[in-house]
Amino acid sequence: MSTSTLAAPAAGLREGAFGNATGLVCRECRATQPLGPFYACQECFGPLEIGYDFPAVTREQIEAGPKNIWRYQPLLPVPADIASSPNMEPGFTRLLKAHNLGRELGLKNLWVKDDSGNPTHSFKDRVVAIALSAARELDMKVFACPSTGNLANAVAAAGARAGMKTVVFIPHDLEIPKVVASAIYTNSLVAVRGNYDDVNRLASEIAGEEDGWAFVNVNVRPYYAEGSKTLGFEVAEQLGWRLPQQVVIPVASGSQLTKVDKGFQELVSLGLVEDTPYKIFGAQAHGCSPVSAAFKDGHDVVRPVKPDTIAKSLAIGNPADGPYVLDVARRTGGAIEDVTDEEVRDGIQLLARTEGIFAETAGGVTIATLKKLVETGQLDPEAETVVFNTGDGLKTLDAVADRVGPAATIDPSYTAFTAIGLV
Numbered sequence: 021m022s023t024s025t026l027a028a029p030a031a032g033l034r035e036g037a038f039g040n041a042t043g044l045v046c047r048e049c050r051a052t053q054p055l056g057p058f059y060a061c062q063e064c065f066g067p068l069e070i071g072y073d074f075p076a077v078t079r080e081q082i083e084a085g086p087k088n089i090w091r092y093q094p095l096l097p098v099p100a101d102i103a104s105s106p107n108m109e110p111g112f113t114r115l116l117k118a119h120n121l122g123r124e125l126g127l128k129n130l131w132v133k134d135d136s137g138n139p140t141h142s143f144k145d146r147v148v149a150i151a152l153s154a155a156r157e158l159d160m161k162v163f164a165c166p167s168t169g170n171l172a173n174a175v176a177a178a179g180a181r182a183g184m185k186t187v188v189f190i191p192h193d194l195e196i197p198k199v200v201a202s203a204i205y206t207n208s209l210v211a212v213r214g215n216y217d218d219v220n221r222l223a224s225e226i227a228g229e230e231d232g233w234a235f236v237n238v239n240v241r242p243y244y245a246e247g248s249k250t251l252g253f254e255v256a257e258q259l260g261w262r263l264p265q266q267v268v269i270p271v272a273s274g275s276q277l278t279k280v281d282k283g284f285q286e287l288v289s290l291g292l293v294e295d296t297p298y299k300i301f302g303a304q305a306h307g308c309s310p311v312s313a314a315f316k317d318g319h320d321v322v323r324p325v326k327p328d329t330i331a332k333s334l335a336i337g338n339p340a341d342g343p344y345v346l347d348v349a350r351r352t353g354g355a356i357e358d359v360t361d362e363e364v365r366d367g368i369q370l371l372a373r374t375e376g377i378f379a380e381t382a383g384g385v386t387i388a389t390l391k392k393l394v395e396t397g398q399l400d401p402e403a404e405t406v407v408f409n410t411g412d413g414l415k416t417l418d419a420v421a422d423r424v425g426p427a428a429t430i431d432p433s434y435t436a437f438t439a440i441g442l443v
């Protein structure tokens with residue numbers, strides 16, 4: 021993990037701009053290069069991730085920090101004074117014991133990590149906060165992203181708060197609430213006639229042509245991706261500094277899942293938690309399940325698909341981290357499963373009725389996958405299990421709008437009320 025043998029960071033960076041990060045490491049050939057606005061290995065074009073030289077970090081030190089992701093600053097590529105620059109301060113969302121859902125599914129010890137409580141109501145605020153810090157430290161001028169929706173919300177809001185020029189690109193057919201909840205922060209929302217993979221290709225092209233554009237999930241992706249580690253850190257801390265035995269995580273590009281694993285490993289390497297075994301499970305919608313298909317076929321490569329699902333926030337047909345998701349699931353003894361759109365709707369309703377949590381379609385995918393993993397014997401019902409809800413149901417109302425509604429519409433009289441049989 022240590023890359024302290026690296027040369028000094030690229031010219032023009034201030035001392036400590038990236039905290040304890042020491043360089044960029046290729047995830048394929050492990051070649052290293054200095055910190056900078058780079059995302060592909062100079063040797064093999066493999067994707068880069070952040071390497072660190074961690075100092076000793078104690079639980080007490082972390083617990084004394086702010087109640088947001090900056091409490092983990094020593095473990096992130098951000099400067100020690102990060103909490104003093106304008107940012108969205110996401111994280112430290114609730115971890116709820118899910119007694120009712122556990123009973124319903126036959127799971128003895130189930131928790132929901134509810135990331136809908138972030139500033140723009142999805143887990144994306146975590147990754148965007150780190151990308152914003154990197155864009156600032158690298159002196160980039162435009163804060164941008166291609167998005168399936170939630171990322172556009174998070175980038176537009178964080179860019180507004182930071183006073184940066186912000187441009188976000190979305191597929192033209194997104195859910196209206198996600199369009200409005202981006203456009204409210206910026207007048208540079210661009211709808212592209214194409215699906216997410218088309219939008220992503222366009223973003224890469226612009227990033228190559230224009231100087232100083234920070235596309236959070238393209239050219240500053242190594243920094244962005246580290247934000248997902250904080251989900252793993254929080255789960256461990258909130259369980260009383262312990263790793264759960266099983267985790268179920270939604271998969272779009274697959275970055276979140278692989279970085280929760282990286283976060284768990286870093287906690288172990290720093291002695292902050294005991295080295296206990298855990299299994300990581302991935303959840304996809306059947307209409308966009310390239311990683312699940314590869315897992316089931318025993319393949320190492322992920323064959324791209326054309327997405328067709330109501331779970332638009334997970335609709336990435338060519339997932340950048342797909343092969344690494346397969347590695348993590350196989351190494352930890354987990355699995356990747358997928359569920360139909362009808363099961364996604366059922367999952368949203370199940371979580372709402374049992375735990376009072378309204379998830380967006382991505383959460384429906386994850387809850388439905390949890391259920392399927394139990395029913396097919398892939399999850400151990402006795403083991404401590406954490407399932408992620410990564411977004412808010414108010415953004416995807418259409419998914420369930422035709423399934424729920426008033427039990428009756430009545431005149432304002434007591435007799436009319438008694439007539440409908442609720443008493």
Ligand SMILES: *Cc1c(COP(=O)(O)O)cnc(C)c1O
Nearest residue numbers: 170272273274275276382410411
């Ligand atoms: C983006 C997103 C994910 C998955 O993120 P990846 O890191 O790309 O796999 C999960 N849930 C929601 C709600 C999202 O918006």
Ligand SMILES: [Zn+2]
Nearest residue numbers: 046049061064
């Ligand atoms: Zn390489």
